[in-house]
Structure formats: C-alpha cells, structure tokens
Amino acid sequence: xxxxxxxxxxxxxxxxxxxxxxxxxxxxxxxxxxxxxxxxxxxxxxxxxxxxxxxxxxxxxxxxxxxxxxxxxxxxxxxxxxxxxxxxxxxxxxxxxxxxxxxxxxxxxxxxxxxxxxxxxxxxxxxxxxxxxxxxxxxxxxxxxxxxxxxxxxxxxxxxxxxxxxxxxxxxxxxxxxxxxxxxxxxxxxxxxxxxxxxxxxxxxxxxxxxxxxxxxxxxxxxxxxxxxxxxxxxxxxxxxxxxxxxxxxxxxxxxxxxxxxxxxxxxxxxxxxxxxxxxxxxxxxxxxxxxxxxxxxxxxxxxxxxxxxxxxxxxxxxxxxxxxxxxxxxxxxxxxxxxxxxxxxxxxxxxxxxxxxxxxxxxxxxxxxxxxxxxxxxxxxxxxxxxxxxxxxxxxxxxxxxxxxxxxxxxxxxxxxxxxxxxxxxxxxxxxxxxxxxxxxxxxxxxxxxxxxxxx
Amino acid sequence: xxxxxxxxxxxxxxxxxxxxxxxxxxxxxxxxxxxxxxxxxxxxxxxxxxxxxxxxxxxxxxxxxxxxxxxxxxxxxxxxxxxxxxxxxxxxxxxxxxxxxxxxxxxxxxxxxxxxxxxxxxxxxxxxxxxxxxxxxxxxxxxxxxxxxxxxxxxxxxxxxxxxxxxxxxxxxxxxxxxxxxxxxxxxxxxxxxxxxxxxxxxxxxxxxxxxxxxxxxxxxxxxxxxxxxxxxxxxxxxxxxxxxxxxxxxxxxxxxxxxxxxxxxxxxxxxxxxxxxxxxxxxxxxxxxxxxxxxxxxxxxxxxxxxxxxxxxxxxxxxxxxxxxxxxxxxxxxxxxxxxxxxxxxxxxxxxxxxxxxxxxxxxxxxxxxxxxxxxxxxxxxxxxxxxxxxxxxxxxxxxxxxxxxxxxxxxxxxxxxxxxxxxxxxxxxxxxxxxxxxxxxxxxxxxxxxxxxxx
Numbered sequence: 002x003x004x005x006x007x008x009x010x011x012x013x014x015x016x017x018x019x020x021x022x023x024x025x026x027x028x029x030x031x032x033x034x035x036x037x038x039x040x041x042x043x044x045x046x047x048x049x050x051x052x053x054x055x056x057x058x059x060x061x062x063x064x065x066x067x068x069x070x071x072x073x074x075x076x077x078x079x080x081x082x083x084x085x086x087x088x089x090x091x092x093x094x095x096x097x098x099x100x101x102x103x104x105x106x107x108x109x110x111x112x113x114x115x116x117x118x119x120x121x122x123x124x125x126x127x128x129x130x131x132x133x134x135x136x137x138x139x140x141x142x143x144x145x146x147x148x149x150x151x152x153x154x155x156x157x158x159x160x161x162x163x164x165x166x167x168x169x170x171x172x173x174x175x176x177x178x179x180x181x182x183x184x185x186x187x188x189x190x191x192x193x194x195x196x197x198x199x200x201x202x203x204x205x206x207x208x209x210x211x212x213x214x215x216x217x218x219x220x221x222x223x224x225x226x227x228x229x230x231x232x233x234x235x236x237x238x239x240x241x242x243x244x245x246x247x248x249x250x251x252x253x254x255x256x257x258x259x260x261x262x263x264x265x266x267x268x269x270x271x272x273x274x275x276x277x278x279x280x281x282x283x284x285x286x287x288x289x290x291x292x293x294x295x296x297x298x299x300x301x302x303x304x305x306x307x308x309x310x311x312x313x314x315x316x317x318x319x320x321x322x323x324x325x326x327x328x329x330x331x332x333x334x335x336x337x338x339x340x341x342x343x344x345x346x347x348x349x350x351x352x353x354x355x356x357x358x359x360x361x362x363x364x365x366x367x368x369x370x371x372x373x374x375x376x377x378x379x380x381x382x383x384x385x386x387x388x389x390x391x392x393x394x395x396x397x398x399x400x401x402x403x404x405x406x407x408x409x410x411x412x413x414x415x416x417x418x419x420x421x422x423x424x425x426x427x428x429x430x431x432x433x434x435x436x437x438x439x440x441x442x443x444x445x446x447x448x449x450x451x452x453x454x455x456x457x458x
Numbered sequence: 459x460x461x462x463x464x465x466x467x468x469x470x471x472x473x474x475x476x477x478x479x480x481x482x483x484x485x486x487x488x489x490x491x492x493x494x495x496x497x498x499x500x501x502x503x504x505x506x507x508x509x510x511x512x513x514x515x516x517x518x519x520x521x522x523x524x525x526x527x528x529x530x531x532x533x534x535x536x537x538x539x540x541x542x543x544x545x546x547x548x549x550x551x552x553x554x555x556x557x558x559x560x561x562x563x564x565x566x567x568x569x570x571x572x573x574x575x576x577x578x579x580x581x582x583x584x585x586x587x588x589x590x591x592x593x594x595x596x597x598x599x600x601x602x603x604x605x606x607x608x609x610x611x612x613x614x615x616x617x618x619x620x621x622x623x624x625x626x627x628x629x630x631x632x633x634x635x636x637x638x639x640x641x642x643x644x645x646x647x648x649x650x651x652x653x654x655x656x657x658x659x660x661x662x663x664x665x666x667x668x669x670x671x672x673x674x675x676x677x678x679x680x681x682x683x684x685x686x687x688x689x690x691x692x693x694x695x696x697x698x699x700x701x702x703x704x705x706x707x708x709x710x711x712x713x714x715x716x717x718x719x720x721x722x723x724x725x726x727x728x729x730x731x732x733x734x735x736x737x738x739x740x741x742x743x744x745x746x747x748x749x750x751x752x753x754x755x756x757x758x759x760x761x762x763x764x765x766x767x768x769x770x771x772x773x774x775x776x777x778x779x780x781x782x783x784x785x786x787x788x789x790x791x792x793x794x795x796x797x798x799x800x801x802x803x804x805x806x807x808x809x810x811x812x813x814x815x816x817x818x819x820x821x822x823x824x825x826x827x828x829x830x831x832x833x834x835x836x837x838x839x840x841x842x843x844x845x846x847x848x849x850x851x852x853x854x855x856x857x858x859x860x861x862x863x864x865x866x867x868x869x870x871x872x873x874x875x876x877x878x879x880x881x882x883x884x885x886x887x888x889x890x891x892x893x894x895x896x897x898x899x900x901x902x903x904x905x906x907x908x909x910x911x912x913x914x915x
Contacts, residue, residue, distance in 0.1 A: 039503045041510075041571035045786075046499035049577035053498075064583055065576070066595040066782050077591040102585050110580035114498035117580025119522070120506035121783060123567030123790065126521055129747045132559040134534040138523040166623060166773035173772060198771075205771045208665040290586045291778035314655075314662045315630060315772060316623035321748035322779035325523050326578060329502075333580065 042120050049118070060436060061087030079436050095411040096441040098429040101239070101389065105353075105432050106288030109345050116333040119326055126325070130318035137164055141324055144331035145296055148286070149273075151339040153378045154263050156275040160298040161305035164319045165312060167293040168261050168282040173202055174315075175257045175278050175297065176231060178307035180211040183229045183253075188214040191233040192248050194240055194392070194420035196259070199233045216421060217248045228253045235259040237268040240420050240428040241370045242388025244268060261285045266346030267389045269375035277301060285389070285432075287330045287342070294323045343379060350387035353431045353438055357391055360442060363456045364449040366406075368394045391429040403427045410448035412441065499577055506575070517893060518544030536893050552868040553898040555886040558696070558846065562810075562889050563745030566802050573790040576783055583782070587775035594621055598781055601788035602753055605743070606730075608796040610835045611720050613732045617755040618762035621776045622769060624750040625718050625739040630659055631772075632714045632735050632754065633688060635764035637668040640686045640710075647674040648690040649705050651697055651849070651877035653716070656690045673878055674705045685710045692716040694725040697877050697885040698827045699845030701725060718742045718752075723803030724846045726832035734758060742846070744787045744799070751776065751784045800836060807844035810888045810895055814848055817899060820913045821906040823863075825851045848886040860884045867905035869898065 039046070048065065052074045055063035060082040063074035078087035081094035110117050130136045142162055149155045165171035180187040186209060191199045193216045203213035214220055217232050234256050236245040247256040258276040262268060262285050282295035299305040312318065334342040361369050372386035393414065395403035404416045404427045417426030431438065496503070505522065509531045512520035517539040520531035535544035538551035567574050587593045599619055606612045622628035637644040643666060648656045650673045660670035671677055674689050691713050693702040704713040715733040719725060719742055739752035756762040769775065791799040818826050829843035850871065852860035861873045861884045874883030888895065 039500070039507050042503035042506050042575050042577070043496070044572045045575035045577040046496045046503040049499050049579055050496050053579055062581070065578070066583070066597055066778075066785050067592065068596055100586065100588070104584060107581050107584060110584075113580055115501045118499050118502035118577060120499070120502040120575060120577045121522070122506055122510055123570055123574025123787065124519070124564050126523070126748045127561060127564060127567075127746050128559050129557065132557050133748070135524065139525055140523055166777070169771075170773040202771045205767075206663070206665070208663070289584050291583045291590070291775070293773055293775065293777045310662075314626075314659045316627040316750055318748070318750065320623070320750045320777040320780040321523075322783045323777040326779045328523050330580065 042122075045120060053114075056086055058082075058086050058088040060090075079434060081440060082436075093411070095408075095413050096444040097413045097437065098391075098431075098433065098441050099413045099415050101285075101290075101430050101432055103285055103288040103290055103432045104434045105349050105438075106342075106346065107434060109342060110288070113333050116336055117330055119329040121322060121325065126321040130321070136318075137162075138324055138328055141328040141331070144328060144335060147335055147339070148331055151335070152264055152270065152343060153273055154265075154270045155260065155279060155281070155298060156273045157298055160300055161302060163297045163299060163305060163308045163312065164324065165280075165295045165297065165308075166316065166319060166323075167284060167290075168259060168280045168295040169198065169202070170293075170312065170315065171280045171282075171295050171297045171308070172198070172233070172257060172259065173206060174308040174311035175280065175304075176203060176206070176211055177311045178304050179231050179255045179257070179278070180229075181307060183210065185229055187211040187229045187231045187255075188220060189231045189233070190214050190217040190220050190249060191235070191421070192217040192245070194238070194417065194422040194426070195233065196235055196239045197419045197421075200421070220249060230254045232256045233259060235261075236274075237262045237388065240390045240415075240426075241392040242268065242372050242386065242390060243370070244271065244375075262389050264346070265343040265377065265379040266350050267387060269377035269384050270379045271375060272378055278304060283327050283330065287327075287334065289326070289330060292323045292326055294319065294327045347380075347384075347387055350389070350431065351385065354385075354387050354391075356442055357431070357445070360445050360449055361391075361393070364452060365454060365456065366395060366397050366400065366452055367449070368396055370394075389430070389432055391431060393427045393429055395425050395427075401425055407448070410444055412444045412448070498579075502577060510571075513543055515539070515543050515545040517547075536891060538897060539893075550868070552865075552870050553901040554870045554894065555848075555888075555890065555898050556870045556872050558742075558747075558887050558889055560742055560745040560747055560889045561891045562806050562895075563799075563803065564891060566799060567745070570790050573793055574787055576786040578779060578782060583778040587778070593775075594619075595781055595785055598785040598788070601785060601792060604792055604796070605788055608792070609721055609727065609800060610730055611722075611727045612717065612736060612738070612755060613730045614755055617757055618759060620754045620756060620762060620765045620769065621781065622737075622752045622754065622765075623773065623776060623780075624741060624747075625716060625737045625752040626655065626659070627750075627769065627772065628737045628739075628752050628754045628765070629655070629690070629714060629716065630663060631765040631768035632737065632761075633660060633663070633668055634768045635761050636688050636712045636714070636735070637686075638764060640667065642686055644668040644686040644688045644712075645671040645677060646688045646690070647671050647677050647706060648692070648878070649674040649702070651695070651874065651879040651883070652690065653692055653696045654876045654878075657878070677706060687711045689713045690716060692718075693731075694719045694845065697847045697872075697883075698849040699725065699829050699843060699847060700827070701728065701832075719846050721803070722800040722834065722836040723807050724844060726834035726841050727836045728832060729835055735761060740784050740787065744784075744791065746783070746787060749780045749783055751780045804837075804841075804844055807846070807888065808842065811842075811844050811848075813899055814888070814902070817902050817906055818848075818850070821909060822911060822913065823852060823854050823857065823909055824906070825853055827851075846887070846889055848888060850884045850886055852882050852884075858882055864905070867901055869901045869905070 052063050052065050055074045057076035061076040061078035068075040076087050080097050081091050083089045146157045149157050189203045200213050230249045232247050232249045234247045258279040260279050261282050277300045279298045284290040370392040374385050377384045400406050402424045404414050407414050414427035414429045418424045509520050509522050512531045514533035518533040518535035525532040533544050537554050538548050540546045603614045606614050646660045657670050687706045689704050689706045691704045715736040717736050718739050734757045736755045741747040818824050827849040831842050834841045857863050859881045861871050864871050871884035871886045875881045
C-alpha cells in the first residue's frame with residue numbers, strides 16, 4: 002500500500018514535472034505566458050545589453066558604436082578619469098564647464114531603460130520622407146503637442162511644425178525664410194550677451210538677403226533704418242538664464258524665439274509662449290544633443306513652407322532614425338502624468354544652482370547673475386532659479402580676463418567676449434554629469450577658499 | 459520487486475524531469491545554453507517584431523513610428539494598393555517612376571533581419587559629437603574603408619572623411635569650401651543632362667562667393683574667364699547612367715565628384731576613383747535614403763576642415779542615430795565576403811534593364827540611352843549596363859513633351875527639362891519595389907503594343 006502510494010505520488014510529481022517542461026518548452030519566456038516571442042531582434046538586443054553591462058567603474062560608458070577590442074567593448078571615460086575601466090582619477094585635471102553638453106539627464110534615461118529603448122529593423126523607413134505616406138510621423142507630431150501641453154510652455158494649436166537637424170539648422174532656416182523677398186537686406190541682431198552661433202552662422206551664410214549687425218540694443222539706439230530687422234531672442238537666455246522679449250522695435254521687425262531652454266528644468270514658465278516663430282530642441286529637453294533633432298512652431302504658412310524649402314535644399318529631410326528616437330524618448334517621458342522628467346530636471350538644476358550660489362556668496366572676487374523668483378505655470382507656484390549656465394563675473398578691477406583667473410584655478414569656462422560681452426564674464430555650464438559638477442564645485446570652493454579675506458558663513 | 463523497479467524508474471524519470479525543470483527555469487532561452495539573457499531591451503525588441511509581423515498582403519508595411527489604432531500598427535500600402543491590409547489593387551492607378559527612392563534593396567534587408575537590426579539605449583551617445591571621445595565612430599570609418607576596398611570603387615587611403623546629412627548636405631558643403639577666398643565668385647556648372655539639385659541648391663544658397671552658371675559645356679565654349687570654376691561631375695550620371703569626367707578645363711577648375719551611383723549595382727567600375735573631392739551616400743549603396751547619411755572623401759586638409767565648418771554651422775554634427783544605423787548596415791553588408799549586396803543589386807538592376815530594353819526595342823516611338831559594356835574592376839569581367847534610371851527619348855517629331863505621352867499611358871516620369879535637357883526626354887526611375895517595376899513594365903508594354911506598326915520579335 003505504501004509502495005502504491007509512493008508510486009501514485011511519484012506519478013503525480015512526474016506528470017506535473019513533465020507538464021511544466023512542456024510549458025517551458027512551448028513558452029519562450031518562463032514565468033509569464035503573455036511575454037512575447039522574439040527572434041530576429043535577439044542579436045541586436047543582446048548586443049545592446051552586453052555593451053551596457055560593460056563595467057566602467059561608474060565613471061565612463063561603453064557604446065554600441067565604440068571601439069571593440071578582442072570582442073570586448075572599450076570604456077569611454079568621463080573627464081578626468083582613465084584606465085581601461087575608468088577607475089583612475091587624474092587629480093590635477095581641470096574641471097571642464099565649457100560646453101553645454103546636457104549629460105545631467107543621463108541618469109534619468111538609465112532609470113527608464115525599457116521604455117526609452119528603440120529597435121530599428123534593417124528595412125525601417127528606407128524611403129525619402131517625401132515618398133513616404135507619412136512625410137513626418139504623426140505620432141511624433143502628437144507627442145510634441147502633448148509634451149508642450151504638459152510643460153505648459155507653448156501654444157501649439159494652429160501652428161505649423163517644421164522638423165530640423167537640431168535647433169541649429171532651424172535657426173538658419175528661419176533667417177533664410179524671414180529675409181526672402183525684402184526690399185533691402187535684413188539686419189540680423191541679438192541682444193548682448195548672446196549665444197555665439199547667431200553671429201557665426203549668420204556671418205558664414207551671409208548673402209544678399211541678410212547680414213549680421215550685432216547687438217539689438219545698439220541697433221535700437223542707432224540712426225539705422227529699423228525696417229527689415231530679424232532679432233534672435235533667446236528665452237531663457239544663453240548664457241544668463243533670464244527670460245527675454247524682443248528689444249528691436251519698429252516696422253517689419255521679426256523675431257526668432259530660441260526656446261531651447263524654455264522648459265521647467267531651467268526656468269519658471271510664466272505663461273505658454275505664443276510667438277510667430279519658436280524653435281525647440283530635444284537637446285535641452287531630453288538631453289539628446291547628439292541626435293540633432295529640433296522643431297519649430299510657426300504661425301505663418303508662407304514662413305513654414307520656406308523653412309521646409311531650406312531643409313529640403315540643405316539635406317532633403319531629417320534623419321528617420323533621429324525622428325524615431327525622438328518619438329520613443331518623448332513617449333517615454335509622457336508615461337504616467339508626463340511630469341517626471343521636469344521634476345527630475347528641475348531638482349537637479351535647482352540643487353546645483355543652490356550649491357554654486359552658496360560657494361560664490363563666500364567670494365569677494367566673483368558674483369553670479371541674478372535671476373528673480375517667478376511664478377511658474379508648470380509648477381503652479383513661485384519658484385527659484387535653476388539655470389543651465391552660470392554667468393560668472395570677476396569683480397576685481399584687474400581681472401579683465403576672468404577665464405584666465407578660473408584657468409589658474411583649473412576651471413575651464415567660456416569667455417564672455419564670445420557672447421558679445423566682456424571677458425570679465427565667463428559662462429560656466431551646469432549641464433554636465435554629476436561627476437563633473439561635483440568636481441567643478443570642488444575647484445570653485447578651493448578658489449574661493451584661497452581668496453584673501455574670503456567670507457565665511 | 460516489480461513495484462520497486464517501477465519506483466526506481468519513476469524516481470529516475472522524476473529526477474531527470476526536475477533537472478530539466480531547473481535547466482529551463484535558469485536558462486532564459488530553451489534549447490541553447492549559449493543564448494544571452496535580455497531584460498530592458500525586451501520591450502523594444504518585441505515591439506519591433508510585432509510591427510514587422512503585421513500582415514499587409516505583401517503590398518505594404520507597418521512601421522514602428524506609424525499610426526497605431528486600437529493598439530494595432532496600421533499598414534502603409536505601396537503605390538496603387540489600398541485597404542486596411544493593402545490587398546485592394548487600384549487598376550487604373552498610374553505607374554510612378556518619378557522618384558529615385560531606392561526601395562529595390564528592401565528585400566535584401568528583410569533577408570538580413572538579424573544582422574541589420576540595431577537597438578539604441580535611451581542613453582546612447584547623448585553628447586554633442588565634439589564632446590565625445592570619438593567625434594566620429596572609428597568603427598564606422600573602418601567600415602567605410604572596407605566597403606570601398608571590397609567594391610574596388612574608390613581609393614580611401616590618405617583621404618579625409620567628412621560625414622554629412624546625405625550627399626545633399628555634402629554637395630553644399632563642398633561648394634562653400636571650394637569657393638572661399640577666391641579672387642572672384644566661382645562659376646558653378648554641371649554638364650547637361652544634370653541632376654536638378656545642383657542648380658536648385660546653388661541658386662538657393664547663392665552668395666558673394668559662388669553662382670550657378672548652367673551647363674559646363676556651354677561655359678567651355680563661351681568667352682568667359684574659366685578661372686574659378688566648380689564643376690559637379692556625376693559619375694555614373696543621373697539621369698543617363700554614363701560614366702563621366704569633368705568637362706570644364708582651365709586654370710583653377712575644381713570638380714566635385716558625385717559618386718552616389720558609383721557602386722557595382724549600377725555601373726561597371728573601370729577603376730577605383732581617386733579624385734580630390736568625392737561624395738558618397740548610403741542612400742544608393744544600402745537603399746536607406748531616409749537616413750540622410752553620406753560621406754565625402756577629401757584629399758586636401760584645408761578643404762576637409764572647411765567642409766567640417768560648414769556642417770558644424772549648419773547643424774553642428776550628424777545625427778548619432780543615423781551614424782549608428784549606417785555602421786550596423788555596413789557591418790551587415792561586410793559579413794561573409796562582403797559581396798552579397800553587390801551581387802543582389804547588380805542582378806536586380808541588370809534584370810530590370812534587360813526587360814525594359816526588350817520592351818523599348820519593340821517601339822517605334824521610344825528609345826533608351828546607350829551605355830557601353832565595360833570592364834568592371836569589381837566583377838573582374840566585362841559587364842552590361844544596369845543603370846538606376848532610364849533616360850527615355852520620344853522619337854516622333856510631334857512628341858516634344860514626352861512626359862505627357864507617358865502620362866496618357868498612365869506612367870509618371872520626370873521631365874527632361876528639369877535635367878537641363880529637353881522635354882523630349884523623360885527620366886524613369888528603375889529603383890522602386892518589384893511591385894512598382896512590374897507595374898511600370900506592364901504599362902510600357904501596353905503603350906508600345908498599342909503603337910501603330912509596333913515591332914514584334
């Protein structure tokens with residue numbers, strides 16, 4: 002009887018076990034029947050995971066298109082780190098705050114690995130955009146509308162959307178579009194301090210339709226004819242983070258609003274922007290500067306069509322891969338209530354600004370720009386500053402080259418003169434990785450601490 | 459005893475089965491222990507496979523960035539097909555041979571699904587290229603060298619490589635780079651029949667450094683000063699497929715070789731090209747027109763630097779997503795002996811040309827361009843033509859608008875006058891999908907069959 006029972010028990014166990022094996026063998030992923038089958042995507046998925054799991058000591062990363070040596074992806078180390086696994090710190094290395102590389106958002110994407118990943122098949126959108134049923138992806142356009150609606154930073158309704166190779170290409174397109182068919186060449190201006198590209202790009206492409214004429218304020222005070230003026234208005238401004246309006250006044254003044262930083266990460270949003278020509282970019286929204294994807298919101302159909310012509314004759318259309326990535330990234334940030342990236346961005350930038358302000362408050366040599374607290378349409382409350390850049394001023398009379406002063410303290414900034422201002426100013430980026438920001442703060446603390454008579458709290 | 463044996467047997471079975479349970483439960487993919495574990499990439503991989511498996515009757519495709527209705531990807535149908543699954547054929551629809559959309563390579567990529575797929579993580583290459591350790595991916599540069607070495611179509615050694623947003627952007631960059639610092643504005647020319655973009659792009663961007671002056675041959679015969687000439691040389695030529703050399707002769711004549719079609723798909727390769735400025739694009743090599751990725755091979759460092767400046771001021775750098783895709787696609791075509799795509803492309807284009815030639819040979823109204831048989835450095839033998847386009851001529855005196863004649867036969871071509879030639883000519887693309895080519899051939903057969911006194915074989 003005992004044996005019979007044992008046989009029955011074994012039989013039940015065996016049957017259950019066999020059943021489980023059949024289940025495993027016919028279900029591609031154990032555990033959940035609903036999980037999907039994958040086949041031709043497995044290689045690409047596994048490669049991406051293998052590269053991502055390369056250990057670079059938290060101070061570097063391996064990339065899918067990076068060097069592979071003996072089958073192993075090679076770490077690309079953060080500034081000041083070296084060695085095959087980026088574990089070696091170069092103590093005398095300078096803190097680099099020169100570029101506006103928006104890597105502060107990298108951790109956000111590592112936390113959202115699954116929703117932000119995108120797999121492109123070999124046959125994905127091979128066509129020229131103009132031959133495609135959807136010249137631009139309707140889902141991407143929808144996502145752009147949605148992200149503005151959540152950030153409450155722009156009115157998109159009734160506006161045309163032009164895609165561009167980053168805001169850089171759209172700024173150029175807007176100058177061409179707005180300067181066509183004028184009675185005289187347009188004077189292109191930007192109020193100082195201004196983002197250097199406005200001058201360098203306009204000078205480079207100068208033709209019979211437009212010419213760069215420098216500071217918008219100077220133009221206003223001059224006796225020049227103020228007809229046919231195109232003003233770049235950066236709001237919030239790069240380098241100083243202040244919200245701006247066009248300063249050029251007069252008949253036929255047209256403004257190109259560069260709203261790259263008009264997101265809750267970097268500024269209070271007093272109200273949704275509603276200008277004739279507004280340029281945005283994922284570079285400062287999601288942090289993907291390398292994608293070169295931006296969009297312009299344009300009120301007038303003729304201007305919209307002309308901007309499209311510019312894109313078409315410059316490079317035909319915008320990379321389908323960049324568009325697909327932008328779509329996926331926007332989809333990822335729209336998950337839930339769609340506010341997480343703004344909370345993350347604001348917290349990070351606000352925290353950095355506070356730390357920096359505390360350090361500079363102790364100095365007798367340096368000051369920072371002032372940015373007023375302001376009501377924010379997104380957070381629905383008054384909020385403090387969280388700018389993308391510090392616009393540092395050397396206050397001592399002899400420090401006419403502020404960047405040289407910083408350089409002596411092993412800090413790399415960008416000269417004020419590049420922004421049509423004085424070299425008594427330096428722009429310090431606050432958009433870097435945590436490693437780099439901490440390093441910058443450390444260097445500044447040393448510099449301030451070494452001042453004769455530095456204040457103490 | 460029998461029971462004991464049975465218990466032993468059950469025990470062994472149960473143990474084996476449980477062992478198998480454990481194996482399945484700890485091995486993420488059944489069958490092979492070597493298969494990799496994937497986690498955060500699974501969602502993206504599964505989505506790509508779900509979209510790819512959408513049934514569109516072989517006459518359409520669903521795309522990852524296409525419309526989704528009720529959770530289902532929507533088919534985008536090929537020309538002349540409609541219905542929710544693209545199964546409805548519009549019998550009176552015109553055969554569209556207007557655009558140079560290189561979809562003839564789509565089946566190649568569907569056959570190489572696994573090696574060509576690429577998965578981008580959310581944090582992949584967020585940096586501006588100039589901030590990256592590798593401003594351009596060294597693996598992509600290597601792949602470009604390799605693919606030219608296999609196709610034997612260009613000498614890359616000792617040349618600088620500039621990446622661009624398709625050949626379109628690189629052609630513009632080359633004109634700017636070659637026309638700087640000249641004593642007088644450069645005359646930009648191209649021998650007729652010529653690709654229309656040379657004129658439209660040069661006219662649009664015209665400045666104090668360059669101006670489009672039309673046909674290179676006319677310029678040669680004129681009394682104009684032949685200094686400071688920039689000639690676009692398309693070889694093989696678009697529209698007629700013939701290999702070309704610069705025709706402008708004189709001091710300071712500079713040539714921009716547009717080698718978009720200088721691949722074994724489309725032409726014999728008499729020898730590797732070795733010009734000062736040569737432009738290539740994946741659009742006509744792999745068929746990915748929508749990616750906007752091209753490269754220039756440049757001998758002179760100054761010209762190279764100037765072209766980089768143009769790209770930098772136009773859009774900063776080239777989309778990292780487009781670069782990553784190009785790298786993966788080139789890697790896929792370099793597998794094995796790296797010749798498969800050229801065999802595939804040549805067979806396809808050669809077959810189309812033969813069928814088209816047979817049809818047109820029966821006509822008294824139409825003729826095709828002649829392309830000589832020629833020795834090919836790649837195939838190491840004399841080979842016949844396999845051009846990207848037919849350059850069709852209407853021979854009847856009254857048919858001065860050849861496109862109108864074709865249109866009456868429900869065929870859409872591109873007017874000869876767009877190519878700085880006569881409307882007695884029409885360009886017909888041969889680069890489309892099989893569906894579209896078969897349809898074009900059918901329409902031509904009807905047109906020729908209806909001619910009075912059409913020849914018969």
